[in-house]
Amino acid sequence: MLPQRTSSAILTQAFSSGSCVIVLGLTLSLSTIGLADRVTQAADAGSSATEPELQIDITKIGLGKEVVITQGRKEWFMRVEVTPENSVVVRQEKEGERYLLDESEMHDRAMTPAEVDTAITDFVNSVKTRQKVK
DSSP: OOOOHHHHHHHHHHHHTTOHHHHHHHHHHHHHHHHHHHHHHHHHHHHHHHSOOOEEEEEEETTEEEEEEEETTEEEEEEEEEOSSOEEEEEEEEETTEEEEEEEEEESSOOOHHHHHHHHHHHHHHHHHHHHHO
């Protein structure tokens, strides 16, 4: 970028008066500030584009519930199935086609609706917390 005409006149007068070191230092420091600001803006724009928001879908299934959380290629899944005799909780986490977590647990009694809601809420909050930490 070429300096404006008035800046050239000021620089010419400053060089002729013997203060060229001061003017050169001032010019370099202003250039550095502008460059640092552009780098910060580019980093901010890049980070928001690479981290999409969490998409959370909760579905009621019989007496239980299911939640699917997605963010880009990552997916978290939890299903709580409740029958009169037992409850099954399935948790999965995958990135693309690769499973990072695949676990299930069985309870020998039916979970109450409040317990199902608590389990789903705790799972969603744990995913949100882990994503904020990264």
